[in-house]
Amino acid sequence: MATSKLPVTEEIRARLDAAFDPRDLTVTDDSAAHAGHAGAPAGxxxxxxxxxxxxxxxxxxxxxxxxxxxDAIGPELMGRIHALALDLAE
Incomplete structure (x- = not known):
């Protein structure tokens, strides 16, 4: 999948919506809390x-x-993410 111009949170949300049709989905960008840490890009x-x-x-x-x-998020987008915390249930 080509790189999107959407914010990463929106890309994640769109891919998970398409793959799982969730009844509840929250995607939060926690990057600000990790600014300055190893693996945290300036942007x-x-x-x-x-x-x-x-x-x-x-x-x-x-x-x-x-x-x-x-798998639903895909290797290209996963490669742009340093950390992904998951809280998943049926």
Whole structure:
């Protein structure tokens, strides 16, 4: 997928919406709290938290849920993210 002009939070949200049709999805840019830390670029958009509730996650182990989210976000976008905290449930 080509690099988008959308903020990373919006890219993450759009990809997770498309993949999981969640009934609850919050994507938060936590980058400001990590400014100056190793791996935190000056422009931000590097540290994110995702809270998602979706029936599509039913029956998956915690590891499988995390892998599914990473796959849905895609390698190009994951490569631009330094840290991703996930709170996932069905």
């Amino acid at each position: 931000g958009e590097s540290h994110f938290s995702v809270r998602m509730r979706s029936d599509a996650l039913a029956g998956m182990s915690r590891l499988a849920r995390h892998r599914a989210v990473h």
